[in-house]
Amino acid sequence: MRYSLRQLEVFLAVAHFENITRAAESLAMSQSAASSSLKELEQQFDIQLFDRVGKRLQLNEQGSLFRPKVEALLAQANELEEAFQQHTAIGHLKVGATLTIGNYLAVEIMARYMAKQPGAKVELEVANTEAIARKVANFELDIGLIEGELQHPDLEVVPWWEDDLVVFCAPGHPLAGKAKLSDDDLVAADWIVRESGSGTRQGFDRAMHGLLPDLQLKLELQHTEAIKRAVEAELGVGCLSTIALKDAFKRGSLIPLPAPHRDWHRQFYIILQRQKYRSAGIEQWLSLCWDSAK
Incomplete structure (x- = not known):
């Protein structure tokens, strides 16, 4: 294999922060190590993944094409690691919910999720519809539960409640x-x-x-x-x-x-990044959402 998972982690971090220094800090790496890792990845495949705009590294068309594939591969790798460690395929989950859903519906779903999967972790972020949609589209959240109507080319919007x-x-x-x-x-x-x-x-x-x-x-x-x-x-x-x-x-x-x-x-909706890998944890959470809406 001509690439490492660490190189892919650096690629995603730089895509998120658009800055080598901040990407390196998020991965507890030195700036030089992160820069070398990204450079080696691009050189190994003779490809440019970012456009250099001043101090920013902006994901180009080629990088945008590979980003969801890298997200999916690392999600599977993390899931496998957690399965080895915890003997379960259900792992860490990042959920975003709008205020009403976060305060009155999502906490109950989270409690049921964690009861079914002891040791699983859930991060719940509460914000308005625009903020949650932006983070799901940018792969920062695994699932969004929103109150507002939404149209976004990268998001699957499913009527829920x-x-x-x-x-x-x-x-x-x-x-x-x-x-x-x-x-x-x-x-x-x-x-x-x-x-x-x-x-x-x-x-x-x-x-x-x-x-x-x-x-x-x-x-x-x-x-x-x-x-x-x-x-x-x-x-x-x-x-x-x-x-x-x-x-x-x-x-x-x-x-x-x-x-x-x-x-x-009105209608509440579940939103998912169309190209995001559907882990066992995501599927379990979706199942609990459908059960709660019956």
Whole structure:
């Protein structure tokens, strides 16, 4: 074999960081060793994998072609190593989830995954839809669980969980006594909403089609709990997933505001890099996701 796994690790690290020094640090190597490793790989096959742009090493067309193949090969190699060490084919998994899913669904799936596979490790990263999609596409996460609709040439987007958004307010809010909100009510309200780029905001904007230019968006917050606290303080009305509001509605600290003439239904999705190797761990996680959605 004319290449080593270490050379392939260096190639992927440089593709990620676009910098030899940072790539070497991530692999606990010296800069010179990493540079030599990459140079030897290119020389052995008479190929150039990067374009040198100043201090940056930018993956070129040839390098982009090989990157998913190298990702898959190293994923299989890591899986084999873990199987030797732990006598199991289920190993380390990096999962990304948007806020509602991360807080209310993914942790339960993670607990079931680890119960089935003692010794397996799961890293859960919580961010908005745009951030999770970018990291899955760039091979930084194995799986993404997102709330927003998405189209990306490198991602497989699979419908997963049915959900609904709901408008809500504090019991003392002037709208609390209304059996049904009109468009005039929606326009007159002060809104506390998620930030742009989040799946919840995307669903809210779609539901409010035709009214968006007239809405009073008082606050844009990145966390569902912050929105709930602000609404409880009667700073305005909010719109979040029913999953995130179930306990608050049960306690009576927040109350739903029906607006049935607007479409609040939405879909959660599983996203995967089309060219990423599907390890046993990924397949196990997907199986648990489908079980949870039944």
